[in-house]
Amino acid sequence: MDDFLAARLQMAFSLGFHIVFSCIGMVMPFFMCTAHYLWLKRKKAVYLDVTRAWSKGVAIFFATGAVSGTVLSFELGLLWPKFMEHAGPIFGMPFSLEGTAFFIEAIALGFYLYGWNRFHPWFHWFTGVIVGISGLLSGILVVAANAWMNSPSGFDLINGQYLNIDPMKAMFNEAWFSQALHMCVAAFVSTGFAVAGVHALMILKGQNVNFHRKAFQIAAIFGTVAACLQPISGDISAKDVAQRQPAKLAAMEAHFQTEKGAGLIIGGIPDTAAKTVKYAIKIPKALSFMATGDFNAEVKGLDQIPQKDQPPVAVVHYAFQIMVGLGMAMLGLAVIYFIALFKKKNWAESKWMLKLFVIATPMGFLALEAGWTVTEVGRQPWIIYGVMRTADAVTPMPGIAYSFYLFTAVYISLAIIVSLLLFRQITMVDKLYDSSTDKKIQ
Structure with missing residues (x-):
């Protein structure tokens, strides 16, 4: 394995793990605070139990997110020194602000975890809200930095020098809003369906049904509402990408030929040699509408992109199809769930509905990984984008393959440890609480 490939794989692997930890860490505090609010308003002990159980999960993912995020920050400097040399002074502001948000999140989480019976109940709840808001801001600021890589701005490139730097313009670049919106909604979708699926499974097993039913209801509402919003954010992102990164859009759709009234490709196997897509379903003029809002607009194909500037078509196309397919599946389940809530109330707690949520448990995170790809x-x-090639940014240091193997082992170990901790936490819940009452077993 050459060093360039090893560096890319190490970064991809690290990001693939961190994005799951960070999204759960961003969203779970809102679930926790919702259960806490219901406890304060209704005084049913089951909501307090859910709150305490979820707060332990929040602590676990805060720690793992901090560890994996710290590793990523070191990897940026070690693996991509040329990139950081030139880009660091430009988009350093969102990273520094992210550090501030993380600092506030850590303090608020400490107050929340150790504030039981020490603070005024509503102030205690408010510290949990601060955990959620600061965590969400951290995610938005990191995505703003990534958006700058897709839409570089806030500087003038003159004779190879980055001059006239404007950090605010760099942070609020053309891509930051669409990427931040899409990412935040995706975090709520993926975490909501995952948490709801776990609790649905416990209900089906008949373990601590009252506890898991309340937890399922909160997570399912968050996840299904977000699933209904995701196509809107996706449409905004698609139109943004069509304007700024036509090569990316062409790869997403395996759109080889520039044409007006371009059709939308669903599925299919791209054949880059023949410039065709086999076995695909094509919706006439839909791609032009998705990209521009005009059914007859021209959409640039890969034929107008130099070969050396084209992304890997197959990887991008398959990842995009997986993301959209899983997103539509979760949207369909969300619609069924809302019908159950408002029209067919007997569906809401039926076995088949719970089984659908169990099946959907991994869908959000699979879609998340596909979207990040x-x-x-x-x-x-x-x-x-358009300024510095990845191959020109990699470190000249040899032996990156060994670093990749080491960090892969660390992340796999971290994933196993977190999974065991969460499993232990779920099983402990069923030992501590009676499934038929709102009271703890002493």
Whole structure:
């Protein structure tokens, strides 16, 4: 394995793990605070039990997110020194602000975890809200930095020098809003369906049904509402990408030929040699409408992109299809769930409904990983789009393959440890609480 490939794989692997930890860490505090609010308003002990159980999960993912995020910050400097040399002074502001948000989140989480029976109940609840808001801001600020890589701004490139730097313009670049919106909604979708699926499974097993039913209801509402909003954010992102990164859009859709009234490709196997897509379903003029809002507009194909500037078509296309397919599946389940809530109330707690949520448990995170693949691989061969190539940013240091193997082992170990901790936490819940009452077993 050459060092360039090893560096890319190490970064991809690290990001793939961190994005799951960070999204759960961003969203779970809102679930926790919702259960806490219901406890304060209704005084049912089951909501207090849910709150305490989820707060332990929040602590676990805060710690793992901090560890994996710290590793990523070191990897940026060690693996991509040329990138950090030039880009660091430009988009350093969102990273520094993210550090501030993380600092506030850590303090608020400490207050929340150790504030039981020490603070006024509503102030205690408010510290949990601060945990959620600061965590969400941390995610938005990191995505703003990544958006800058897709839409570089806030500087003038003169004779190879980055001059007239404007950090605010760099942070609030053209891509930051669409990427931050899409990412935040995706975090709520993936975490909501995952948490709801776990509690649905426990209900089906008949373990601590009252506890898991309340937890399921909160997580399912968050996840299904977000699933209904995701197509809107996706449409905003698609139109943004069509304007700024036509090569990425062309790879997403395996759109080889520039044409007006371009059709939308669903599925299919791209044949880059023959410039065709086999076995695909094509919706006439839909791609033009998705990209521009005009059914007859021209959409640039890969034929107008130099070969050296084209991203890997197959990888981007398959990842995009997986993301959209899983997103539509969760949207369909969300619609069924809302019908159950408002029209067919007997569906809401039926076994088949719970089984659907169990099946959907991993869908959000699979879609999340696929979407991140589209974002990162679709930008290639650029690390700063149109400015610096990824191959020019990699470290000259040899032996990166060994670093990749080491960090892969660390992340796999971390994932196993976190999974065991969460499993232990779930099983402990069923030992502590009676499934038929709102009271703890003493």
